[in-house]
Amino acid sequence: MRRRLSLYGLTFSLPLLIWQLLFFVFPLVFLIALSFWTVRNFRMQPDFDMVNWTTMYGRAVFWQAYATTLTLAAGAAVLTSILAFPVAYAIAFKLSPRVQRWAIMLMVIPFFTSYLVRVYSWQVFLSDAGIINVMLGWIGLGPYGLLNTPGATLLGFVTLALPLVVLLQLFSLIFIDRTLIEAAHNMRCGRLRTVFAVVIPSARVGLVIAALFAFILSFGDFVSPIYLGGGDPTTLSILITDTTKSGQQWPRAAVIALTMIATLMIVAYLAVRFAYRGRK
Amino acid sequence: MTPVTQAPLVSLEGVAKHFGTYTAVQKMDLQIHEGEFLALMGSSGCGKTTTLRMLAGLEAPSEGVIRLDGKPINDLPSWSRDTPMVWQSLALFPFLTVIENVEFALKMRGLGRTERRRRAEQWLDRMQIAEFAGRNISQLSGGQRQRVALARSLVIEPRILLLDEPLSALDAALKVRMQSVLKTLQRETGITFVYVTHSQSEAFSMADRVVIMSRGKIEQIGTPQDIYRAPRTRFVADFLGSSNIFPGQLTRDGQGRPVLATSSGDFALPAGNAPGIAGQAASLTVLDTRMQIHPQPPQGARNSVAARMIGEEFVGATATIHFETDNGQELRVQKSHEDLADLSLAIGKPFYLSWSPADGHLVQE
Amino acid sequence: MTPVTQAPLVSLEGVAKHFGTYTAVQKMDLQIHEGEFLALMGSSGCGKTTTLRMLAGLEAPSEGVIRLDGKPINDLPSWSRDTPMVWQSLALFPFLTVIENVEFALKMRGLGRTERRRRAEQWLDRMQIAEFAGRNISQLSGGQRQRVALARSLVIEPRILLLDEPLSALDAALKVRMQSVLKTLQRETGITFVYVTHSQSEAFSMADRVVIMSRGKIEQIGTPQDIYRAPRTRFVADFLGSSNIFPGQLTRDGQGRPVLATSSGDFALPAGNAPGIAGQAASLTVLDTRMQIHPQPPQGARNSVAARMIGEEFVGATATIHFETDNGQELRVQKSHEDLADLSLAIGKPFYLSWSPADGHLVQE
């Protein structure tokens, strides 16, 4: 097989390359340029000024929002992973192949319902007079303030990430060599202990990647912090919109966006390195 | 049940295993004695692995009782038995180093760090892989992995070791090497080995006793010599594969001598191998090394059949020539190249194959 | 270069293939004659497939010239050559029916619908698979697929057919069957077959000439008989695997007779096989069937070495016993069970192995 690109090969490989260069790389590069522009009279002007970077990085609010977002996203990643694991484990090991296929099918469905609609639904569940508090009321509890709390934001993140995390975990668990588990049993490793001694180490790559995806999704989401968290505390995605309220401060918003991208890349790099540590 | 003087280490009494409507193992009786090397053989899917897994507690018997030292162990979970197993895939833990793999079973038994390490190192030494202690499994060769798997199972010094085709993934040269490692190990430690294999060569070279299974049933149990010389059933003869088999019916010829009437003709039977009831179905087996090839019909008291050559297999000093009779039965003859030189073999050419009645062996259908 | 009278159909002149810094095929010279059955043999990775792919135009040679009928075809793309190939995986098109597969090459050559169908049906008939014409590939057995693959390649009635381990995926019985199909086909059509295989048995049973390759180089070309009887190099002897090999240096003994000095002792050489320059490196090969096993040192003019038994392979009527000398060389002896009965073999036991100088064969290092 000829491995060099020919006219024929370029016909297939170039379109995507050109498209992604034009409409993915250029926008991101433009975003970098934008972060050095200045705003005068509510109009952006091409410029090369560090002022947006120094202003944003000089503000305590920015770092607060950064810390909040990082914490929430990391929390969502851990929480979602922990909540998802028993589900993925049970689907992978306890269900017959037929039921398993159904379980996977059902987990795919949420991807096709609007996340907005689901978040809106949660509002109805969580509000003071909402479904949950009404039901708690029947047994004489509450009402509890559930909506507009960081907990509700986390709930939104879990809603967003859980199906994907379950599926990713599931696919790494399904491919675990069953004989490894049996070998552990065979060497006096009990049920629960096997999960920690064999199952989790074997599926590490998949588990870490799943958590990483939960992190990425939560880190950039603005729907849950606004509609379930009540905009309080401020996350980076909220800060992006807020920043523009000083009259067209898109360059500053670009600074936040670029910082977010950099953070995601570093986190992804660390996660992948951790996942593959000690492997060849 | 075979009467035994010494109490068996393990005994299976009427053990069966069903998967849904499928029966993988049918009511099986088997005694395994302390210190013996027992091989389980049979074609793919005959239930060898299932039997082994029931011993290891990885499958529960559907019927019957498995006893260890006389005590039933049917309900003992895998992790409460000391029946370590060596897997075909080895099932080494890829996320642990060599020594951590070997320590695993000791850790599960709650041994302290230093004691664990000491005993693991001792076994690595014994298996001559001490120098790889800190390596990852992926950095080892096939033979080295095999040794790690053995060390990992033996470190708890069990009374019985279960092996499921442990050598099948190795190349030919390494296989022979590891056979001698295994056999020596078994002799020196006195541990009972239950060894599952496809390979006649492995089973016959290493085992004290061989169990031949077919479709979940035991067909024959015996020493390698017994089984090779006197297969009890047609299945066993077929399975060993070194014989040509003629199915037929017992009857008597014009002179009243017992013969087997087959679709390829009536054949005289070996002297000592007197037939039972006339009319009974039986098969005659003839080792492929015992057959002669003739361009013309042979003379004398030999049995003979006409057959066309259909192919040739060339293996080192010998060749196996394949023939087909007019009614479609395939026959094989194994000969050295010297013996074949003057026959001018060619595919499609007709020949005659013959054997002395004394080289035949009668088996049950 | 071997001198040939008839002009070759295909010739490779100094052909080499590099992948990056790796050389898969080294300057190779080879003539393939019209109507012959040529087998390419060698261990995995020696460049057999690469050679075949260069003939098919799927790889471009890095150096040298490939000629078809004397005309260089280096730069001809695969689709402009009539060098059909049968792949190890068969590479049948799963989304086409049997007959559509066979028609494919004709369609690509722009033949009309009816003519295409007529010629495809003719080949299906010839390969005895006409009844499956409308089936999907997935509904065929292994042997039937093999026939479809052959028909698909042969339908264009090429002068040369390239085959890359076509039988390796089949089971043993089918292999022998298909060998006879292939050989008959080649004889009847007179098409030149270039047949790549791992298997000595296949190459030696079917081919007119065998090419043995090692690490991208041709080690020996010859008829099967020539190669088996007189391997030219140590590699070939090793590769055929039926010989024990003693590397050493040519020298003379006390009486001035030529001997080979090896790490296991000095060995007398076969008579006709007179040595070249003293001090030159050479190897002595001895077929494993030609060696004897003795419990005590043998007497007489035989060469002998001491060795411990390390294992045994049990194959039908014969057994191969493995030994190891004190300096770690492995030796093998193949014997029938009868011959071994009185030796009381046991792993670890010391023996003596001997052979007559006439059974030795001297090869280049």
Next chain:
Amino acid sequence: APTELTMLAWYGHAEPDIVAEFEAAHNVKFVPKYYTGGDNMLGLISQSPPGTFDVILSDAEYVQQLNAAGYIEALDPADYPFDEFFPEFHKFPGHWDGDTLYSVITRFGFLGVAYNTDALTEAEASTYDVFWDPRLTGKVGHFDWHLPNLGQISLLNGNPHPYDIDEAAWEAVKEKTLSLRPQVGGFFDYGGTFSSLDNGQMLAFAGIGDWITGTLERNGAKVRSVIPEQGGLQFTESFSIGKGSAKADLAKAWIQYITSAKGQAKSAQMAAYPCIVPNQKGWEVLGAENPAEARRQGMVPGAGSAIDMIRTGRIQYRQLPVQQSLEDWNDFWSEYKGA
């Protein structure tokens, strides 16, 4: 086919209840793009080619910005029925650059204290201090925009011109605002404000007024707005014609229509959210059409009417900060949210 006229507006301004009649009369079809905040709107305009939007509805504060950025066309005052408007709205600040008109006011509303009538009485809600009431801890909501909220605190601090304050007063406003932070249950956009008031999640709201509670009230929710004793703020919505519009004439006709007495009465009762209109004649038409709504919104001439409240100084215009920069206010707001 009808001509398409594009309108950039808050939700509701191009819904059938408002535009159907005009569309039929002029064979026009409105293509609206609804935004949810002025900055959001500015962003959209700045990123779209000139001429994308024919008609732009914006809050008065943004008219200045639109004009400064050159996104809107100058208008001829003679084209519009200013003579029917209350005099206060003839030369509305920010809509004129010298003598050039850029935007025509179409509706306005008052911002005060929005409250849940189950939780508070009107008397209790009649001061901004109610936000600090311990009963409301965690139940005070902010409409998430600095101008109305900080303006209200500025009023509470006794500044007569809430947006024209010196540094000391600004510091005082900041300090006062920060003291409210523990009471706050969230910062909401338009939709969030609606739902959290309706489902009782928030019991009092700063920065909004009848334009939201009025809608909810119509749907049976127990919420109301009141102008507290410290006074209220006025927001103002105005129509402009987008720079480069190819259908400026139609756009002009639309603005004429919606600022006419008939259009104004319609606009006052918009299904999406009700507002007060500046056209005196419009009040009359509304009073005839729907006296109850006219009364509810205070569009009945006399004491306590909307115009009266403006004239007696109870209402101040919402506008951009005068002595501080917009950034200062916004940055402080971000800090406040993050506190």
Next chain:
Amino acid sequence: MNRENEANRNPLINGALLAYVLLAYLFVFAPIVASFVFSFNSDRFPSIPLGDFSTEWYRAVAADPLVWQGLRNTLLVGVGVGVISTALGFGAAYTDHRYNFLGKQVYLALALLPPTIPVVIMGLAMLAFLSRVNLSGDAGAVIIAHVVICAPFAMAVIRLRLSQMDPSLEPAAWNLGASEWAAMRHVVIPFCRPAILGALFVTMAVSFDEFAIAWFVSGLNETLPVKVLGFLQGQVSPRINAVGTFVFIVSMTLLILAQLLLGRTAAPRKE
């Protein structure tokens, strides 16, 4: 063999695990089912106890010309995105399958990375860039932006199929006289057909559901999900549920079609 062996099974633990799984599915489906229920509920702000059964939100949605326009846009965009991303994704998958070249890692990164960038950032960057080059504000802009994030999905689906293709299939075609183009037409594309259709539906479904980027770049030509965002931001109303339910049904139909197409051809290959 998927199931654990029965010898080591404990019904109590398994029961608890299965109960947990059911709870998890309940959690996942609660908002979906609720929105479906609310869409038929007369209250504008639904709560317990539920109001009367009503189809008024559907009627409101159906009567809203903007919703129909949004639907038209969504379909237009969906089809455009499906076709273009599938074509681009196919090219990239084929490139990855067949060729090795310097910088392939970078090429693959470009091909696969976009879905991992948060949508707000993508939307912002897209709008900023597209408006500079006068491409923003219409369905074309949404298609451009959606193709960027959808092409990787198409590539993944088709790459998976190509990896099931016997690597000698294409050379076999050349060897039988098919030029590269003919082999593409007669072998590669027929082999990948189910995956190509699958990719088409998956990318359409993703585009159908994307609101954040579309909000930024769609300008006046809003798609349905952007409308939903508008409903949520502007005037909370159970129309969200009605539109959501509708979009859900369309997406699911596409997904099930894709499943059927992929499943049908995957099965016979297993023999």
